[in-house]
Amino acid sequence: MGIKSFFAKPFARKVVKKHQKSHAQAIQIQENWLKNNLKKAEQTIFGQAYEFDKIRNYLEYKIRVPIAEYEDLKTYIDEMVLGSPNILWPGKPAYFAKTSGTTSGAKYIPISKESMPFHISGARDALLHYVNYSGNSAFLDQKLIFLSGSPALETKHGIPTGRLSGIVNHHVPGYLRSNQLPTYETNCIEDWEEKLEAIVQETMQERMGLISGIPPWVQMYFDRLETLSGQKIGDLFPDFQLFVTGGVNFEPYRQKLMDSIGRDIDVVETYPASEGFIAFQDSTGEEGLLLNVDGGIFFEFVPTDTYFTATPKRLMLSEVQLGVNYALLMSTNAGLWSYSIGDTVKFVSLNPFRIVVTGRIKHFISAFGEHVIAEEAERAMAEALKACPEASLVEFTLAPQVNPSAGELPYHEWLVEFAQAPQDPTKFQAVLEASMNAQNIYYKDLITGKVLQPLKLTILQPNAFIDYMKSQGKLGGQNKVPRLANDRVIADGLGS
Known part of the structure; x- marks a missing residue:
């Protein structure tokens, strides 16, 4: 010693x-x-x-x-x-x-x-x-x-x-x-x-x-x-x-x-x-x-x-x-x-x-009054990773899609970069959805009321977050990617 x-x-x-x-x-x-x-x-x-x-x-x-x-x-x-x-x-x-x-x-x-x-x-x-x-x-x-x-x-x-x-x-x-x-x-x-x-x-x-x-x-x-x-x-x-x-x-x-x-x-x-x-x-x-x-x-x-x-x-x-x-x-x-x-x-x-x-007081999604916060999103991600143990996360963020394709209901888009993708992305997405419904009654009401459709999972290419942070001049140090946003600036920047 x-x-x-x-x-x-x-x-x-x-x-x-x-x-x-x-x-x-x-x-x-x-x-x-x-x-x-x-x-x-x-x-x-x-x-x-x-x-x-x-x-x-x-x-x-x-x-x-x-x-x-x-x-x-x-x-x-x-x-x-x-x-x-x-x-x-x-x-x-x-x-x-x-x-x-x-x-x-x-x-x-x-x-x-x-x-x-x-x-x-x-x-x-x-x-x-x-x-x-x-x-x-x-x-x-x-x-x-x-x-x-x-x-x-x-x-x-x-x-x-x-x-x-x-x-x-x-x-x-x-x-x-x-x-x-x-x-x-x-x-x-x-x-x-x-x-x-x-x-x-x-x-x-x-x-x-x-x-x-x-x-x-x-x-x-x-x-x-x-x-x-x-x-x-x-x-x-x-x-x-x-x-x-x-x-x-x-x-x-x-x-x-x-x-x-x-x-x-x-x-x-x-x-x-x-x-x-x-x-x-x-x-x-x-x-x-x-x-x-x-x-x-x-x-x-x-x-x-x-x-x-x-x-x-x-x-x-x-x-x-x-x-x-x-x-x-x-x-x-x-x-x-x-x-x-x-x-x-x-x-x-x-x-x-x-x-x-x-979470952050100004980082939430409430495009329709749902007020989803980071704690809920992170718990849902943890449950999905537990349900699909072969999957390994690099980073994720989510944003609302208020103006989807014609005839589609709006939705929350989860943009996720995996080190190892889940074998069954549909299952992973379903666990995320079930967790969000269980945690946030306002989100659940919007889903059941057909105001929103269930969330969509977008799997990003390798290094998507690194490339995005580099493009913003925020690579390394103490910089962090916000988990949630009410707009699509980050989502669109990630190339979704």
Whole structure:
């Protein structure tokens, strides 16, 4: 046992106890973060505009401070990008995390000197919880790879700016630096395919213990390794013990990744965002991710059926219920206030508070009032893959076909790329349809009422999603294909 793995176990026990204590006092801790963040930002432009100094509790906060999406804060953020201090948070941001926007182009999410440590401790604590509940720390003595965005940062009026994963790369703890791959030079390569080839060459002969990244891009890495070596990943890397992932629901990718590895390995799921580190898996025996209640963020939850109304219902942690879909709002120690990050979540435990991500508040199909969400589509896909175990998924998305051929009823089109197609596509399609009918009563009513016809499965050519993402300039990194859309931009781009 190496020195890192040896000392990790007592440190892990200490961190786990800290989180257990935090969740025992979660409501009070959340109220304290709201109070502390408001106090800190009282003299900012935003704090004065919304009279933070007069807010004494959550009720007064939500009366004074409205729900904000990026466009609502863009004027403030634009001033920050130009170098103005004391806008949303005291002083200037330590960083801007640059993300892709749809309506507003690039988005610049502020990260403060106060919030940055929580991005790091969240990822660290996820690993330490794994060490504690599994007893396994040996991977810390092997090489660790983080497939991330480039750590080469540009500056906006003196403020370092780049992808969150690239920013975080600068803060990897020193005790892991000697284990970390790829090299800084390789990680700075912008072209994903060139970067992937360099990563493969750097890592093929190494003793990899941990691999981390978004599943579709890790799968590309695995495919290339397997092509060059002729070996399964688990044979090529016999010390490979832990896969860490985040940003997407892992389950649709699990089978193919495990097939590539050639054996089952442990998986730790995390929920990082540019706005803050939200949650992480703290146990293999429990569903969901542990909400990071003491991470600089005050959370609010809006039932999704009220989000687009004139008076959305806003709840704090003490008011949430199991099994309800909520839009997630965050008020952070980087100066975001009741900020909607666009994700929807559902609580699967209230003691401690654990969540699952169910989709995106604006990514759904409701062309006819059915309001199909990502959680339903992903569950249907999982059931179809289980019913047809020979099938192996690469990626999928779905979109409505509102104007089908003459005489046809409209339908939902599922565009699926398989690594191994089902032997009976008709059966696969039927399982998808049965699952959607069972999960979504509105969808079922539209089918039985002959407003929609049953869904159609379109099997795409190999590399369809890679080619599409490349055509959009979004190949690799933290980019993801939306599961659902109310239009056919992605569907048509995939060549259906």
